[in-house]
Amino acid sequence: MKTVLILGATGLFGGHLARQLIQTGRFDVVCAGRTEAKLKTFTTAHGGRYIAFNRSTPEAALAQTKPFAVVDAAGPFQSYSSYAFARACLEAGAHYLDIADAPDFVQAITSLNGLAKANGLTAISGASTTPALTSAVLTAFNMPQIGTIETTILPGNQTPRGLSVMRAILGQVGQPMQLWEGGAWHPARGWSRLSRTALKVGTTQLKPRPASLVNTPDALLAAHFNTQTVLPRAGLELGLFHHALRLARFLPFPLGGLTKPAHAVAGWAQTFGSDLGGMQVRAPALPKSRWPSLRPPWPASVRKQKCASLTASQIPISSPRKRCAWPRISRRH
Numbered sequence: 001m002k003t004v005l006i007l008g009a010t011g012l013f014g015g016h017l018a019r020q021l022i023q024t025g026r027f028d029v030v031c032a033g034r035t036e037a038k039l040k041t042f043t044t045a046h047g048g049r050y051i052a053f054n055r056s057t058p059e060a061a062l063a064q065t066k067p068f069a070v071v072d073a074a075g076p077f078q079s080y081s082s083y084a085f086a087r088a089c090l091e092a093g094a095h096y097l098d099i100a101d102a103p104d105f106v107q108a109i110t111s112l113n114g115l116a117k118a119n120g121l122t123a124i125s126g127a128s129t130t131p132a133l134t135s136a137v138l139t140a141f142n143m144p145q146i147g148t149i150e151t152t153i154l155p156g157n158q159t160p161r162g163l164s165v166m167r168a169i170l171g172q173v174g175q176p177m178q179l180w181e182g183g184a185w186h187p188a189r190g191w192s193r194l195s196r197t198a199l200k201v202g203t204t205q206l207k208p209r210p211a212s213l214v215n216t217p218d219a220l221l222a223a224h225f226n227t228q229t230v231l232p233r234a235g236l237e238l239g240l241f242h243h244a245l246r247l248a249r250f251l252p253f254p255l256g257g258l259t260k261p262a263h264a265v266a267g268w269a270q271t272f273g274s275d276l277g278g279m280q281v282r283a284p285a286l287p288k289s290r291w292p293s294l295r296p297p298w299p300a301s302v303r304k305q306k307c308a309s310l311t312a313s314q315i316p317i318s319s320p321r322k323r324c325a326w327p328r329i330s331r332r333h
């Protein structure tokens, strides 16, 4: 049986993954994180075995467990200053996969290509909602030329949220980001540009919810699909919280340091709103007359990089084709 080590297995997303892998009965799942007590409770409840270590010193744990593959679901990836952990996994002979949502981190994973190839291994970054799921949806559209990509993530307020994901969101409120719009990069700020999106989840039509710009790896889709504009957005179901964050973007300091109190407030407010949420991917086609005006937004070496394409997600997708401004989609032959 192959061993899969999941770093962050006691977290929200790592926990989902660990439980589902354990349930298959096909893998020897090693749950990892820093806190032994949490790991013990988790494995007692769900199975698998555990090892406690910090991501910054993984060598002994990797040597002891000898995993076939390692999944980093710990984060927050915005604070990773190097690929030291991924490199250690590849050097220990394990395939590496993470669920990073930091564009720079996902983009530069190609720097490990040589090491991975030399060891006959694979290194994949961003294997989660963004950019893997968005990439899979856009690939499934099979459109000859996409003009604009708009991705909007709108979780319900009652959806559980982990500290890492909150730190990732708060840390980018009001912070500078680059937006690929109209075929050029423009400076923008996280959580700016208010819009409203009405999702349909299953048969339930949700009321329009606020959404604002977020700095996600969906920006990489511009190069991959050669589009003119990519607008990645996210929003909170409770308008009060969403607009509070919009106002907070004018504060003179990053909000990442307020993660723990914000997490406590969010937990207290979890009885409000609903558990209905989803993600919308809109991709209107570009008229053929405008195809030649496009140019690649990243250097050719980066453009060749393929975005990962996964099909599984916790998040329902609301019929994106119906929302295209040009619903007739012709196929490339």
Ligand SMILES: NC(=O)c1ccc[n+]([C@@H]2O[C@H](COP(=O)([O-])OP(=O)(O)OC[C@H]3O[C@@H](n4cnc5c(N)ncnc54)[C@H](OP(=O)(O)O)[C@@H]3O)[C@@H](O)[C@H]2O)c1
Pocket: 007, 008, 009, 010, 011, 012, 013, 014, 032, 033, 034, 035, 036, 038, 053, 054, 055, 056, 073, 074, 075, 076, 077, 099, 100, 101, 126, 127, 128, 129, 130, 131, 161, 162, 163, 164, 165, 166, 168
């Ligand atoms: N790309 C995407 O679309 C996407 C989607 C969802 C989530 N994410 C990202 O996934 C990450 C995880 O989110 P989450 O909400 O599941 O986080 P979470 O609930 O806060 O869980 C974090 C987990 O990582 C462990 N951990 C934290 N720091 C560690 C370290 N230095 N060494 C070893 N283990 C460590 C924690 O356990 P201990 O505290 O005991 O160490 C915990 O098990 C976030 O960065 C989030 O932004 C990305």
